[in-house]
Amino acid sequence: MKLAYWPGCVSRGFTAELHGSMEFVAERLGIELVTLDRANCCGAGVIAEHNQELADTLNARTFALAQQTGLAMMNICSTCQGAQSECQQRLDADSAYRAHINEVLSGQGLSYEKGKGGWTNKNFLWVLVEDYGLDKLSDKVVRPLSGLRVGPFYGCYVVRPKDRLGYDEFPDRDLYLEQVIEVLGGEVVEYDGARKCCGFPVITMNRDTSLRQAGTHVGDALDAGADCLVTPCPLCHLNLDMQQPEAAKVVNRDLGLAVLHLPQLVGLALGAEPKQLGMNRHIASTGWVEERLSSLTAA
């Protein structure tokens, strides 16, 4: 399997361990990644909030760069998925609008073509379940995460709005994290926050609202007995992990729950050591997860 790969901004910035662990996991799974290093930021919904046509053109450029490789595109960020799907929905809705946007790109020798050879842009989570396949993933597991209690945390942008995100064709996209956790041998923790908002988009505008959301979800997962959370979204990771000590102050309780990026959880089951996956860089200690894993290895 070979894919055009858009790592996004945050996965090479404050959550560099995500990009690193994705590369590790891709190699172990036998997925070849062709990085789109000329591509630009998806706009995270913020550019669209400022000027929708600008956001649509910027993302059309990324899609065109991916289509130039002749490969389907993969992203590793729920927010990239959502922001890009939003622009793609508008571009795909109307040929005149698409032509108008492509006119701007034509000066750069680029053009976005709707549905070109079945072209798609999918988050790693979707690729894993729909294209790679859970059976094949299961065959690759060398260290089943038996007994590890994992709370899924999706990130709004890969679950809503349903009519934009391909739920007609793939109605279970909001259950994939649970499926992956189970295939890796882990135990799914049911708690209230799995499909709720981490609060990150308003961290600079309304810190209290933002951190109260993060703190509540982490607290709920702890109360439900989670050993860790797993998320396909680095922006969620910023609020759930990097801001966790601050969130704990806002919700006025002790937290301290490891939050793993999706490729890290997969990587652990594929036999990687936590340090290879950059887990030592997290703010919320991953020590407990490591302890659980070493007891598994010993057993």
Add this chain to the structure above:
Amino acid sequence: MAEYTLKVRRYQPESGEGPYWEEFEVDLDPSLSVLDGILQAKDRDDGSLSVRCSCRAAICGSCGVKINGSSTLACKTQLGEAHETANRRNGGGEPIVVEPMGNMPVIKDLIVDMESTHWTKIRRVTPWLLPHGEPPEREYVVEPESMIDITQSMACIQCGACVSSCLSMEVDPEFIGPAALAKAYRFVGDPRDAETKERLHDLAEDPHGIYDCTHCFNCIDACPKGVAPMDQIMRLRRKAGEHGIDDPHNGHNHETAFVKIIEKKGTLDEALLQQESYAPGVKGKVKPTKSAIKGLLGSIPTVLRAIKTGKARSLPKLIPGVHPKLPDGAQDEVQAIYKHAEEHREEFNIYIKGEEDVEPEPDEKETV
């Protein structure tokens, strides 16, 4: 006919007891609605089971409830479909869960107090026209085209499903919220209204206003009429930006900084975004405000922790502006797109324009 179990969250204030769950067996065609199910249970099993309803056709907006955790209209959700949703994960045996709407106090069973929350918030945004000058002798005359933009926000039936689903309101009950802000856009976008700028100032400066929405899309999925309240909130932000309204919550600063950074660097310079959101142009141009200083100081512990673990130990992550540009002329391509966008701000609204028909499959006979 099929049998379904409805698990209803009940609350009877006169009993002095707290809320409790009760299951009802109903026997109806899968194409009938969850509201039909509730009414059958009320008719057959317990006349005190309380629910608001009227038209039963998704027009009046009375029967907002939560079904399997999602806010919606009970009359618009079919029993068969609700049963399927309830059993997606466990494969069977799960009841259809019906609860009163969220974010509003429960009066009795499935009836919530719309007045204290929904209607109070709607009134908060001055939901009537504020034209200037003497009223015309007859009606205000406007070009039909100039009203198209607000038809989406006008489609609201005031059911409160979006309010019930709002994840910002869940943690900040003072948030003006999706229904009222969508209603606000209905007047901000109305060509007859003369208080556009004042309205935008009001909504941007309120600490629980347009910058309090977290983009969670829950209201978009909950709305039975396609109003997409979150999209209307984003349009309010866009308009506030166009009017140059500087809010005290760094909302406009954050947006402007984000857009400028991508123009300069192509990908996000997180350190610069942080600095510019709180204190734009600190390099001598603008004096940082009190809230900016508070925001920057507040982020110091997080930064220190990130340095300690090695998460933010490199220069580009710590010093605003060090982040690299895109390689090999790619940044020039991004800037060319920005240049074009200075003159182009088309807003393509699928609700209004619709989607083109999917191209027909090639005729099978021809391919043979």
